[in-house]
Amino acid sequence: MHNHFHRSVITFFPKINKIFEKFKRSISSLMTFFLISSIIICGLGALNTTELPSEVPQTAKLLMPQWDKEIITQAEKLPIQSDGRIKPLSTHARFLLLRLSGKTSIKNPEEKSLSPTEWFLNCLFYPEIAKQYPVFIVHDLSVLENLGLQGHEKKRDRYTYNELFPAREELMNQAQQYSQIPPTQRTRIQEQVLNLADNLLAFEEIIGYLDFTRYKYPISPNSLLDQFFPDRKEVFLAEIVETFPQIKKKLKELSQTMKEEETKEALLVIRNLLGEISQLVQKAEHFTVIPPDDPSKKEWLSPLDTAIQIFDPSIENIPDIHLFLLFTKLEQEKGNAEQFKKLWTQLVEDITQMAGKRGEGAKINLEVLYYKGKFLFYSQWIFFLALIITAIWWLSIENKFLKFSVFSVNTLALLLLITAITLRCIIRGRPPxxxxxxxxxxxxxxxxxxxxxxxxxxxxxxxxxxxxxxxLLGLFIANRYEMKEGTDTMPSLVAVLDTNFWLTIHVTTIVIGYGAGLLASAFGHVWILGKLLKIKKDDTNFYKRLSRGIYGTICFCFFFSFIGTVLGGIWALQSWGRFWGWDPKENGALLIVLWCLIVIHTHLGKIINSLGEAAGSIILGVVVSFSWWGVNLLGVGLHSYGFTRGAWNSLLIFWIIETLLILSAAYISFTEKTTDIK
Known part of the structure; x- marks a missing residue:
């Protein structure tokens, strides 16, 4: 998070400087910088209009765009490169909207619900309308009060860009100050200010992505460009790029008569102009959408990237700019539904074919299906239905139809969950x-x-x-985690994890141990709560079966946790050159193994009875949660790829509740005689 404050504002300048140095070194580049000089003389300094307006335009009367369903379908499947991987545009839009608003849909001023893809298209092609959408979530009114803004009645609500814009400068100033404070020392309000500023900048990148297609540059009379665009007062950047071969030829003739002082002045002008162009390029790099022709290059290009290559004297062949021109035509024809649809179809088909030639984007349709299918959403609610049926079933435990219903509904929910996991494996080409x-x-x-x-x-x-x-609990946590993080849940892997073999045999084995430990803890909860609430207090077989379940799952947890920990050590030896380094994550895994051994040995030695096993299983749940989540919150160790933040409060609440249950076990041991019913 806060990446906008940790990267340089002039990210693109190194690339610009390289092109400039090539101009300066290459004799043949004279004709190119003469072009730029002429453009400047013609008034192309108008690129300064990329600065933000001092006032927000009045957009209340703007008509809401209505997208053709076929355009939306094509847009959903448009392959782009973002966060280091090729993904559908719909996935990028979904997580960006989730990050900004905490939701995966948004309502426009007419109260019509928009999908992430519709919202994203509006941001690209109708930015003034997109500024009216209440997309920025603010969790506390204090954030707005500190910025001098008037908030809504609700403490937690969503705001439009237009509502936040008057305090933009103050917001960025505060964010810059707070970014200097170590994350562990920031207050909750400071974190929210940073998040809001980061979200505002991300939104501005989207609405400015196609700015290069909108700006018109003035042409001075009797100038060089006036020869190529007669009777024109302004010209689009795309027109200049498209006409460049003819302009270059003309400049080559003029370069023979240029004086040295004029050359130096032209070089200075070039640097200034390219610096201004970089503002547009930064906006156009929010995501990249054009696969490069060179198969050895992994990084895709933005539309503007392909166009500025034409200014690079080291590139002899004229670059393919047809997609750059297509984006420009789309902006110009967005008022013509039929022509826009035709151009959009061509754009999507061309990009898809280019990606296919590189062997990329083959699983785009499958990923679109994964998110549109909402397998996890339906699985969660079906588990909820199963829980309701279970509650009714326990009122009449002998009802076989209800038992069959519980089994069937749970099976359906589990199949949907397994389907989702399987699809993720296929999409990523990775273990689960x-x-x-x-x-x-x-x-x-x-x-x-x-x-x-x-x-x-x-x-x-x-x-x-x-x-x-x-x-139900597991999918609820997964959903909350996804909404809180607001980032792609299928990211590209860090180098140390880029091995399917160890991911399969180590990580999967460890997580199976987690699942078994949590099930054992659930059995322990039933045992303790059953005793406290005096449920089936005279049914010793009930608690005997529970005890067997506790002990069996603890043994299962120990087996997979031990094997997984040993395999992790072998992997660490190959990756980091040592089997064991007392890393927090390694220590967490070891704690699970040791606690399972303690319970198993005290059981075999008849040191604890059924109550002790139940309490031990609850402690196991605490240990698993610490190993699984707690160590990631520490932010230290070699397992940095697993770090997360913001879950301390939830974990502390969980541990407090579990501590109370463990104390309840002590209360039970003192208030009633608990015999060993193993």
Whole structure:
């Protein structure tokens, strides 16, 4: 986060400077900088209009655009490069909207719901309209009060760009100050100010992405450009680029008569102009959409990237600028629905074909299906339905139809979850667990499936009931995590993780251990709460079956955690040159193994009874949560790719609740005689 404050404002200047130095060194480049000099003389300094307006335009009466369904479908599947990977435009738009607003849809001023892709297209082609959308979430009115703005009635609400713009300068000043404060020392309000500033800058990048297609440059009479654009007072950048071969030829003739002083002045003008152009280029690099012709180059290009190559004297061949021109034509024809659709179709087809020739974008359609299918959304709500049926079923435990319904609904929810995990594996070409988000999905599937297996052997109805709760809880956490982070959950992997072999045998094995540990903890909760609420207090078989489930899942957790930890050590030896380094993540994994061993050995030695095992399983849940999430919040160690933030409060609340339950176990041991019913 806050990447706009950690990167230089002149990110593009190194690239511009390289082109400038080539101009200065190359004799043949004289004709090129004469072009730029002539452009400047013609009044192309108008590029300064990229600065933000001092006032926000009045847009209340602007008509809301109506996108053709075919255009939306094509846009959803348009391959782009963002965050280091090729993805559909719809995925990029979804997570950007989620980051800005905390939602994956937005309502326009007419209260019509817009999909992420519709919203993104409006930002690109109708920025003044997009500024009216309440897309910026503000969690606390204090943020706006500190900026001198009047907030809405609600403490937490969404605001439009136009509402926030009057305080933009103050917001950026505060964000610049707060960015100098170490993250661990920032207040909640300071973090929100930083997030809001970062979101505002991201939004400005989108609405300015096609600025290069909109600006018109004045032409002075009797100037060089006047010879190529007679009777024209202004000209688009695209027209200059398209006419460059003819202009170059003319400049080559003029270069023979240029004096040295005029040459130096032209070079200075070139540097200034290219600096101004860089403002447009930075906006046009929010995402890249044009696959390069050279298959050895991994980085895609923005539309403007292809055009500025024409100014580079080291490039002898005229670059392919047809997509740059297509973007310009799209902007100019956006009022003509039929022509816009024709141009848009051509653009999408060309980019898709270019990506296909490079062997990229083959899974774009599958990723669009993954998000449009909402497999995790439906799985979560089906688990919720299963939980309701489970509650009704326990009122009449002998009802076989209700038991079958619970099993069937849980199975459907699990199949949807497994389908989602499988699709993610195919899309990424990776094992099921590569990110912190995916550990939630996989551990949830593991605990539910393991509960089904235990139910198959015990037929005690407890495991089946817990499957509903664990499935719902796991997907709820996954959804909250996705909404809080607001980032792509299928990112490109860091170098140390770029190995399917170790991801499969180490990470997957460890996460299976997580799922088993959480299921054991769930059994322990049922045991403790059952005793506290005196549920089936005279049914010793009930608690005996629970104890078997606790011990069995703890053994299962130990096996996979131990194997996974050893495999992780071998991987560390290959990657970092040592088997064990007492890294926080390694220590967390070791804690799980050691605690499982403690419970197993005290069970075998008859040191603890069923109550002790139940309390031990709850402690195991605490240890698993610390190893899984807690160490990532520390922000130290070699496992930096797993770091996250902002979950301390949730973890602390969870640990407090678990501590109370453990104390309840002590209360039970003092208030009633708990025999060993193993």
């Amino acid at each position: 667990v590569t990110t912190l988000y995916e550990t939630i999905l996989f551990s949830t599937a593991t605990s539910v499936l393991l509960a089904f297996i235990i139910e198959r052997f015990t037929k005690d109805n407890i495991s089946l009931s817990l499957a509903s709760f664990l499935g």
